[in-house]
Amino acid sequence: MSDSNVSADDLHAPTKEMTVGDDLVIEINGMHKWYGSFHVLKDINLKVNLGERIVVCGPSGSGKSTMIRCINRLEEHQQGQIVVGGIELSNDLKKIDEIRREVGMCFQHFNLFPHLSIMENLVLAPMWVRNIPRAQAEETAMKYLERVKIPEQAAKFPGQLSGGQQQRVAIARSLCMSPKIMLFDEPTSALDPEMIKEVLDVMIELAEEGMTMICVTHEMGFAKTVANRVIFMDGGEIIEENEPNSFFDNPQHERTQLFLSQILAH
């Protein structure tokens, strides 16, 4: 996984200072999750403030994807508390939908809708979840397509785009819902090396604009450039949590040291 890492120098350099607010937007308290009898997440505690950019890393199977998928209830937790934007996640479907409206998510495999054109992919949720009229939804969609630099692809279908373009469309699709928080679940892991940078650059621009982001990624260059906090997970636990410079230069836990030596040694 390390050979596809884009170094921090190659990435778009942030031009604005990225600040973090005081408002708490995500609060996870003592959260546990089991798959059957397999204890996959153990006592997760995490607080995220508005405007924070958090990178979650760790070996595969460490539970990092599962953790962020709990935040918008793609996975159900069995114990503990998750509060997103003041709403506590429960089995109440209305509350789940309310949270999902405010939390955007990008997936490793993009999950664009292949039977709909790019434009239809972008306007579907604004029109049918937020009840925005089509003309206005298309205008917003075009704005975000321009921001991810592929407005000319609006009429095409996802199958006709490259992986990098598809992931940028997926980001634009989430942004069309004007989310308060963006979750990224290994957004560059399924991409060819030459396409990783274009996606990371879009994500960096997003961070500059003050978006609250939680990214599960192996892109350490990205973590150094934009993250204000790096979380290392292993075996379903948060092992270490620090601001990026200290995290990379001076990892405390030996498992963190081992992971970093493996991922950065090449």
Next chain:
Amino acid sequence: MAEQTQHIVGEHPDLQPPASTVGAYGWIRENLISTPINTFFTILAIYLIYLLVPPVLDWLIFSAAWVGTDNTVCKNETGGPIAAACWPFVVAWFKPFMFGFYPDSELWRIKLTYWIFGLGVLALVIPAVPFKKWVAVFLLIPYPVICYYMYAGGSFGLVAVETPLWGGLFLTLVIAITGIVASLPIGILLALGRRSNMPVVKAVCIAFIELWRGVPLISVLFMSSVMFPLFMPEGVNFDKLIRALVGVTLFSSAYMAEVVRGGLQAIPKGQYEGAQALGLNFGKMMFFIVMPQALKLVIPGIVNTFIGLFKDTTLVGVIGLFDFLGMVQAGSSNKDWLGYLTTGFAFAALVYWVFCFGMSQYSQHLERKLHTGH
């Protein structure tokens, strides 16, 4: 072969392919005589065509009786039926074949609905016609209601026509189209129910599907016409046609449910997650994201079920309804036309084939149209 010319490296021009791989000769070489085994089967196929096609064409066309209004042209010297098709039989019985015993004076009602349907379909097919959505809605919802009142009569000043008088291709179409239009939505609901997390819903759907799939249609029809009335209170009597319609519809929805379920299983989990992450609730996710993709995947299976249903309508003959095939058989037991059943069957086969082939072609057109490239 051709003389080798030198080209500058990096500037090699595009050349014509060798003559033996293109054109008619290339095609024959590639497809008919590429290997000894291929050549053998080509010759065998030509021989089989030679054996089969000329006698069939002779029976259907060249030796057949074509002109005439009664059976005299279809008789040989000894007064028996000729050893070829007797098309005057079809001409003489054409009206009953098409409409059964529906009264002549009321036939305009059926024909009018045919015309409306034809025009509606034309409007859907011709790209330049506007309001396609409304035409489709009209054909799906008000049109069947209009048809019911037109066919059954008894209101709006129309003479009532009892369903025992309905027959022929008209009855076949009524049963088939009702079955097709009703079985798809019921099948979709059953498929969703079978995949539901709710145990009771799931169990009911599984039981329903397996029950209907586990019994032959012919017994369903028998049950509906013989046993069902026994359970009804005295005096309550459903029309025989309605009972057959319900039987055929439920029977094919069970098959439809399994076809649709196959499509649902092929939709990756990521599509559900993508839709959920955007805040779409279950209904919207199914309607906008999952179902369109699942149904597109199983178009061949859906149309296969439709075609099967269309041909299975012939089984309503066993409960005394005279559908198209039943009318053909009735016609050939008429004393004037004894011995021309084969001609009737040939005609029936042709008509059924035209309808089924039409459906098949339409489904392929739909698949091409909905293909979005992957």
